[in-house]
Amino acid sequence: xxxxxxxxxxxxxxxxxILAWQKExxxxxxxxxxxxxxxxxxxxxxxxxxxxxxxxxxxxCKLPFLTKDDLREAYPYGLxxxxxxxxxxxxxxxxxxxxxxxxxxxxxxxxxxxxxxARAIVAAGGTNEDVCHVSYGxxxxxxxxxxxxxxxxxxCLTLPMSSGNTDRQLQxxxxxxxxxxxxxxSYAAYxxxxxxxxxxxxxLKLKAGIFGAEAWSEEMRRNxxxxxxxxxxxxxxxxxxxxPGVSFECEAQTGMHINEDHFIAEIIDPNTGEVLSxxxxxxxxxxxxxxxxxxxLRYRTRDICILTREPCPCGRTHVKMTKPMGRSDDxxxxxxxxxxxxxxxxxLLEQGYPANYQILVDRVNNSDTLEVxxxxxxxxxxxxxxxxxxxxxxxxxxxxxMLGIYxxxxxxxxxxxxxxxxKAVRVIDNRKI
Numbered sequence: 001x002x003x004x005x006x007x008x009x010x011x012x013x014x015x016x017x018i019l020a021w022q023k024e025x026x027x028x029x030x031x032x033x034x035x036x037x038x039x040x041x042x043x044x045x046x047x048x049x050x051x052x053x054x055x056x057x058x059x060x061c062k063l064p065f066l067t068k069d070d071l072r073e074a075y076p077y078g079l080x081x082x083x084x085x086x087x088x089x090x091x092x093x094x095x096x097x098x099x100x101x102x103x104x105x106x107x108x109x110x111x112x113x114x115x116x117x118a119r120a121i122v123a124a125g126g127t128n129e130d131v132c133h134v135s136y137g138x139x140x141x142x143x144x145x146x147x148x149x150x151x152x153x154x155x156c157l158t159l160p161m162s163s164g165n166t167d168r169q170l171q172x173x174x175x176x177x178x179x180x181x182x183x184x185x186s187y188a189a190y191x192x193x194x195x196x197x198x199x200x201x202x203x204l205k206l207k208a209g210i211f212g213a214e215a216w217s218e219e220m221r222r223n224x225x226x227x228x229x230x231x232x233x234x235x236x237x238x239x240x241x242x243x244p245g246v247s248f249e250c251e252a253q254t255g256m257h258i259n260e261d262h263f264i265a266e267i268i269d270p271n272t273g274e275v276l277s278x279x280x281x282x283x284x285x286x287x288x289x290x291x292x293x294x295x296x297l298r299y300r301t302r303d304i305c306i307l308t309r310e311p312c313p314c315g316r317t318h319v320k321m322t323k324p325m326g327r328s329d330d331x332x333x334x335x336x337x338x339x340x341x342x343x344x345x346x347x348l349l350e351q352g353y354p355a356n357y358q359i360l361v362d363r364v365n366n367s368d369t370l371e372v373x374x375x376x377x378x379x380x381x382x383x384x385x386x387x388x389x390x391x392x393x394x395x396x397x398x399x400x401x402m403l404g405i406y407x408x409x410x411x412x413x414x415x416x417x418x419x420x421x422x423k424a425v426r427v428i429d430n431r432k433i
Contacts, residue, residue, distance in 0.1 A: 005118035005154055010261055011316045015309075018260050018318065022057050025289035026264065030054045030063070033295055036081040039074045040066070040297065060264060060287060061275050066299045071101045071240060080104055082293040092140040093239045103239050104293040110149065112290055116237075116245030116259045117150025123250045123257070123314070124208040124233040126180055128155030131205075133178035135169060135187060136213065137422055138162045142243030143213055147182040150245065156180070163187060163422055166194050174203045181209040185216035185224065185232075186424035189355050192227035206230045212237065212244050214423045215324055215342050219349030234323055240299055241286050247321055252313050255320030262290045265319060266298070267307050270328040278307050283328050284321065302329040332361060332427065334368045337405045341426050344407075347398045348374055356417045361429040368431070371408040372399065378414050 013021075031051045034041050043064040044050065053062055071079065080087075082104070089105040105113070126132065132151035136143025144162055151158040159178060161169055169191065172178065181188065188211050195201055206228055212235035221232045236256050237244035246263055247256035258265050263286050267276045270283040284301045288294075303324040312320065326340030333339070341359055348357055353374050360371040374395065380388070388411055395409040418425075 005115065005150075006122045007119070008315075011119065011257070011318065013261075013317060015317065019057060021261050022264055022289060023055075025261075026057060026060065026287065027051075027054060029287075029289045029295055030297065032292075033081060033297060037079055037295075039070070039078045040064075043070075057264065060266065060298065063287075063298050065273065065285070066296050068101065068240075068300075068302075076102050079294060079296070081295055082106055087293050089145075090140075091142045091145070091239055091243060101240055103242075105242075106292045109242070109291050109293055112262060113146060113242045113245060114149030114153050116242070116248075116262065117146045118153040119150075119259065120210060120233070120235050120245050120248030121147070121150050121154045121156065121180065123248050123316075124180060124210050124231070125251070126151075126154050126156055126208070130154075130156045130179045131159065131177050132156035132180045132182065133159045133161060133169075133173055133206075135161045135163055135181065135183035135191075136244075141422075142237065142239050143182075143184075146237070146243040146245055147210065151182075166191065170194060170198070170200060173206070174200065177205045179205055179207050181206055181228070181230070183209075183211060184213045184420070184423055185211040185220060186214060186355070186420045187422065188224050188228070188232070189220065190419045192224055193354075196227060201227075201229065204229065208233060210235050210248075215326070216355075217342055217345045217349060218323075219346055220355045223349065223355065236321070236324070238301060240294075240296055241288055241301075242291065246286065250312065250314035250316060254312070255308060255322050257312070257316050257318045257320055258307075260318045263287065264289060265307060265321065267305070268300075270302075270304070278309055278319075281306050281325065284324075302327045304328055304331075332359075332370075332429070334361060334370050335405055337403065339370070339403055339405070343402050344372055344399065345426075347395070347402050348372075351395060351398060353377070353395075354414075356415075356419070357426070358417055359427045361427065361431055363431045369408070370405065371410060373410045373412050373417065375414055375417055376411050381414055 034051045047064045049062050087104045088107050091103050093101040134147045138144035209230050209232045225232050233249040235244050235248045237246040247258040249256050266285040267282040276282045284303045287297050304326050305322045305324050356375045358373045362369045392409045399407045
């Protein structure tokens with residue numbers, strides 16, 4: 001049984017050692033970007049900063065931020081720090097509006113990215129005796145290639161399933177004895193539902209799932225764990241920084257360890273840009289300190305979370321980030337109130353409803369409206385109209401208590417909301433149309 005990608009000398013290093021690595025690599029990376037990325041060098045010059053000003057990790061705050069707008073403005077090659085002849089891969093975001101973000105990788109970048117994904121698999125209990133069933137999308141999306149490469153490095157038997165074709169997913173899962181499932185949480189919930197409907201639960205050998213690429217609540221986690229009989233682990237990443245594996249959960253499930261030998265994390269006030277202390281909630285910012293081809297400095301992720309350095313029972317010493325609590329850019333503001341979809345999902349799951357819902361936002365007579373469409377379970381679908389009305393009123397009250405504003409609730413038939421084989425479309429905001 002091999003755990004070769006659990007690297008104690010790295011993952012359990014002292015804080016002093018981690019800071020020493022970060023200092024050395026940050027200084028080198030800033031010089032690399034200054035010398036080879038004119039777009040960012042101009043931003044530094046506008047702020048009056050040179051590479052000589054960055055001598056410690058504490059100096060990071062002197063550097064300018066990068067945002068997704070910068071990536072679109074510099075598309076496609078403006079942030080490239082290596083000649084194209086040195087690059088061997090391009091990945092892209094799954095977004096569907098505007099210019100897509102493209103990220104470039106040297107072979108060294110790919111090796112380090114796959115190392116990070118391998119660490120995530122090992123943290124979920126993966127060894128060379130496991131069958132890793134990768135149902136993230138392949139192609140330009142980073143999910144499939146990242147976990148695929150990480151699985152190879154751990155030595156797992158890898159099933160590169162990609163998403164879709166649920167019948168084939170379940171057949172291979174049973175016939176080939178898949179033990180670790182990697183996909184989005186919404187697709188995991190769909191697979192769990194399909195397993196239940198077909199009576200296949202006792203034929204599964206799954207022990208763990210590694211789920212990411214979209215927000216999901218603790219209630220959704222517990223539901224998936226119960227339905228599939230597994231332990232569900234969170235994984236975090238974004239194409240701009242590398243892909244999945246920037247951070248990952250261990251068995252403690254109390255946050256995701258950030259691979260601090262490759263990434264420096266900050267939390268800032270999303271309105272002022274001020275750096276906040278550990279334990280304070282704010283926007284997550286990442287700096288890549290080992291990436292060669294596409295090294296972003298102080299990239300604003302727009303994800304809201306908290307960093308903590310409390311000792312972890314697993315022994316890993318790298319800082320942990322909480323599950324993202326929403327996003328600073330796609331947070332819904334309804335009648336002046338900040339609303340995160342994850343708040344709504346928490347209420348629905350606490351009330352015993354499936355994790356299949358849609359949030360509809362509109363503007364009628366210059367006033368915002370919020371409607372939540374929720375699937376009923378098969379059991380309560382046959383209830384009387386009066387009973388269904390009572391359930392809707394109960395949800396309205398629970399949502400009002402959570403959000404502080406009124407949300408109309410419409411209970412709909414089981415399986416009437418379109419299932420997702422990738423990222424779920426939870427919000428339809430008609431105010432932007």
